[in-house]
Every structure is written in C-alpha cells, then in structure tokens.
Amino acid sequence: MAWYTVGTVKVAANNATVSGTGTKWLSGARQGEAFVAPDGQLYEVKNIASDTSLTLTQVYRGASASGQAYALAPMQGYVKELADRVASLLLLSQTEWEWDSVLKKTDLQAAPNDPTAWKILTNGRAFGLGSFGAATSYDHWPTASLDDVDVPAGMYYVSTAITDRPTTAPGVVWHRQTGTVGAQIYVSSDGGVVHRGRRSGTYRAWLSTLNVGEFGLGGATTTPSNGRDSSNPFGWYYQTRAVTWGGGSFFLDMPYGSNMNAGLRLSTDPYSDNFYLNGGVSGKREYRPACKLVHDKNIVGDVAGGSVVQSGSNSNGNWIRLANGTQICRGQVTFSGNGWKPSSPVISYPMAFTAPPTTVIQPLSDGSGYYAVPQMGMGSGSGSFFIRDTAGIVDTGTSAAVDYVAIGVWK
Template identity: 25%
Template sequence: MTIYSTGTVSVTNGDAVVTGSGTAWAVALITGGMFSSAGAAIPILSVDSDTQLTLSYAWSGATASGATYAIARENSEAASVIDLNDRLARILVTLSLVGIHPDASGTIADRDALTLTVGDKGFLFLHAEFGLPFLFYRWSGTAWDGPFDTRGAAGVGTGGLGLPTPGATNKFPYYSAASTVVLGDITAFARTLLDDTDASAVYATLGAVPVANIAATLTPDKAFRRGNILGTVAQSGGVPTGAVIEAGSNSNGDYVRFADGTQICRRSIVTVNTTANIEFTSLVSFAAVFSATPNCVISPITTNNTVTGGYWRANSISTVAIEFKSTVNIISTNTFNCVAIGRWF
C-alpha cells in the first residue's frame, strides 16, 4: 500500500475540516481516499487545497495539533480515476448540447502519438488528465491549435462548461438570471433561422407573409395597403401622417386632397342676369378650404349669346368669383365649370 504522510495535521473533535502543515495534497493529486490519525480513519470527502481537506463526516477522535497522519494513496488514486471519469462524462454530455464531439481524448502524450494529415483538419482532441482542467486542441492540418478552455464562468451551472446537465432534445442554454443558466425550448423551425447569415436569408426562410396575417389595424405610418390608401389625409410639421388620398363632396362641389399637400376643387357655377350692360357678379365657395389662394380655370358650359365679356378669379382661400355683362335686358342663364388647384397645407 502506498501512503502519503508528508507534513503534520491539526484536527478538531466534531469538525470535518483537517488543516495541514507542510502538506501538498492538491499538488500530489489526492482527491479522495482514507485519512487516518491517532488510530481513527475516516474517508476523505474533498481536497480543498494543499493544506486543507474535508472529511466525509466530523472527526470523532481527540483534538490534536501537529499530529502525524496517513492517507492511503491506493484509495485516493481510485477516487481520482472515478472523479476523472465522472467529470469527463459530464463534460461530454454538456458539449454535445452545443454540437461539439471530440474525436479522441487522453494525455498530451496520447495526442502527440496521433498520426494526422491535412485531410484530418478539424480533428478535436480533449486533454483529460488527473489534476488538470479539461482543454481542447484542434488540428489545423499541419499543427495543433489551442488549448481552448471547456469551462464556463466560475460557479455557473455544472459539468465544467457552465451549462446545466443533463441535456435534452430541442433545448438551448440561456441565462435566466445572473449566474443562472437553464435550458429553453428551441424548435426545428427556429433552428432553420439560426444558420441564416443576414436579413435577406431570414426573409427567404420565412417566405411571403400571408395577407391574412397582416393586421387590419396597421397605422398608415407603418404600412399602406388597399384598406388605408384612401382616407383622411393629415400632417404634422409638413410630414404626412394620414392616408395617401382624401376625396369628398358637398353642396359646393367636390375635392381631392393628396398627402403631399396638393388640393384640387371642382364645381359648377350657374348665373342668371336680367339687366343690360350691368356687370353681374357671382361669388361661390369651394368644396374645401385652401391654405392659400389657389389658381382657377373656369370654362363655360352654356351661356346666352348676349354675354359680351367677363372674367373669373379666385377670390379667397375659400371662394371663387365670376363677373360678366349682357347687352340686352333678358333673363340669361349661364353655367360654368371651375377647377381650382392649390394646397391644403
């Protein structure tokens, strides 16, 4: 039996912690085994450092300082093998969650004994050895790249990677809180989006959005469609905020307003005059008010041939006037079309 007994120890009755002096338990790769002193023997739960270890249960012997002791190394080495295998199994399961599968594992000597060529580029080797952290090496085709750490943030999760174990199908790890990693669901469809490299690829994967999925309540500033191209135009600071086209009519004719501020009003003007050589004036309103005096075009539809002359003009932002004379005393009915073009803001 191989015994480790370098240095001395201090033990306290009722306390599981053993303190060493001149010891090197961690360096000696002692991870377990049987601790004995003064005729009492208790299994080791953990080796915390070179000078501290914790027993499986409280020391039942007498309190002592500077005492001799012994650790059965055969038991410790067996525990080290079990510990290594347990950690290796955990890390392999955890790595599989993110699609990493080492091609081989062992010591650095085992790695260097491999015969690899350019065709083996990407070969992954997991360095797994007593007392050392797990590390990855990747074959570049001509040499080893690495080492790459397999551990996550200290104290986060289990299994060496900072990820929860065991894993499960269609799951992915994420932080649910500070220093807390859990598994969430990920569907087969979601995975088809994860490998898309840009927005164009995502749109290609998603395909066309069905018309039925377009909300009928989308505001005009979000999207224009058949349902909201026509409506009430509006603006804020000169920026359109409503529909594209607004159309309406009333007793003064009809109008069309556009989102850019253009407004067109149209109406018919009917005039009647009975006195010769007296200038007749007709003043009528537009169907909608302009923001400034518009330009007008007026053309006769029917007129009495006694009308000798006249003119028309936009009188204000809300009215248009037409004036003319007749050569004889006669009831003269005249109809004109008026088109006014200007702006509503």
C-alpha cells in the first residue's frame, strides 16, 4: 500500500508536534503509523489532532525546518484502504452527495411543521422526550384537518384545533400513506381507539375498536346503556329492573338496523334453569312478551309455571295436566254392603275440572251381575252413576266396584 506524502510539514527541534500544509491527515493518517521525518528518522504517530496537526510519541531530534517532504507509512496489521473508505463515509464533508454530506450534524430531519428544515438528533429529555412527552409544537399534526393528504408518515399529537377528529377529545394518531392509499389509528385522551383506511385518496368512515369487557363481551356482564326496558347494543347485560314483557335479568340483546330497534333477546333468571326468548316489536325498541323455553329439566313440572306435563295422585286417584289445559283423571270407586242399592254412588275426582268432564265408567264384576251407567250432568268436582242389575241373575252381591276415566280441562 502506498505511503501518504500529500503536502509538506514543519518540524521543530525537541518538539513532538508536527504541522502540515496541504495535508489531509484525518483521512490519510492513523495513530501508530510511522512518520518518516525530514531528518530521515522514523517516529511513531501518537495522535492526529486535525488535517494539519499531529503529535509524535517522541520529540523531533533533527533541526527545525519548514516546507519539508515527509511520508506516513502504515505499520499495523489492518487493511488501511478499507479503514479509509469507512472513515470517508463518516466524515463531516462530502459535498458531491445529494444530502450534501453523510451524518453531518445539520442533516437529520425534524418534524415536518418545524420551521427549521434540518435538525440534529435530539438529546434525551430535549423537548420533553423521555420525561413528560414532547412539547405541543414539535409532534403536532401539521395541517388543519385529519382528512388532509400528503402528510408524512408518523405519530402525531392531535389537539382540539384540528378538524375532522373522530372524537371530541384530543389524542394521538398513527398515520401512514403510500400515494392515494393510507390508514390512520387514533387513540383519544379518554381511552377510545378508532381506525380507518383510505383508498383512491378518500378516507373511509372511522371504525371503533371494541375493548375487552365492553358491552359485556369478553368479560363480565355490564349494565345496559338503555336499560332493560329498551333495546341495547349487541351485548351481555344484567339489570333487575322489572319490564312488562318479562324474561330474565341476565340477557343478551341483539338489535337490528341503524336505529338499534329491538330484534331478539335471550334471557335467564339468575342461577336457575329458566330461559326465555323475546321477539322485537317492528320499528320499536320494545320486545314482545317472553316465551319460556322448554327443555329436559322443565318439560315435566308445574304446568302453571311453564312445564308441558304435570302429574300427581291422591286418595281419589291419579291425574295428569297438560300445558294446553287438558286434564285427565282416573281411579276406582268401591262400595261395600247393601247401602249403595238403589242410591247413586259418587265419584270424587283427584283434581277438579273447570267444567264437567267426559267420563267413562267400567264396572268390575263380583259375580252378582250388576253394571253401571253414568248419570247425566256429571259435575266438575265429582260425578254420580246408577247401578243396574242384569236381568235373570239373582242379586247375591254385597259390594260393587267401578273404574273410571274422566277427560276435561283444568283452565
């Protein structure tokens, strides 16, 4: 590798400082290189202060002189040319480059609305960064409206002076655009997060980002914003306020349309197996009366409370009630002695009917040849029948028994 010999030097006897004229030692010399002095001796370079000043490790032992030839000879085991090339990229002057220089302290751009075209990198806590945030002028949205195009990509503070904000509160916007396509994410100071995209130079509508637990989704139930007695945004709610259309106080509201009219409500009573559905009233935020759902745990039970089938028994017989109002009673009536002849025996139903039922009677033979027929106008709580003997058979019986089935309504 060639020695560096650009320019001339001035040396002084018994002095370690060497001055140069026309020299470029910051780019052409290195600490540790050999300085071939005008006296013909070799001296080690201790330090390079500037393009025109360097210091030797020893004082110059020759006679003082100026305008002298010299040489700098590489003496260490590195690739000097590579080191020189890297150093040239980091110098503070390269006027032929588009940026005028590389990493020059005036070359680092600040915010687009800063009145100074070029700025150096800020130190920690300058402008409030790293402590309490940036000052309001440095990262402020640079135009009058968030809808404006051709704004450099970045994160900006949006004050209430900026128009077309998605909320009334100030906030921070993340902005990115590529030609006519772009996007923005806005975080307001009240905690809301909204976003929107842009195509063909036009922004779409702002869309809200749903927080975990909002409207009871992703978290526990929440209080309905419009109350239990109105339709609410889609969500899972709890409120004990009584409503005319019934249903449970835990409920899922599913509205429809831009007016948030009532659509469908699914609800349950707290800590129970009771579930309800409400359909919406057309064009209103009101629901129709609740329908109680039938399932394996309530299909048999209290029909007055919503079950399909209810049954029971007592000393008068067995009974079955259906949700549609049908009631069936059945049993057996037994008479001993002769007191039942010729009077009309009475049937007492295990559950009363709301109107006289249709009754079928089946006599049980005891060998005495009797049969039974119902009396006209059976009552709703009881009925009577006649006992008739069979012609040609001698009455020897001392008891009678009949089975009956009565079918009517309980409501």
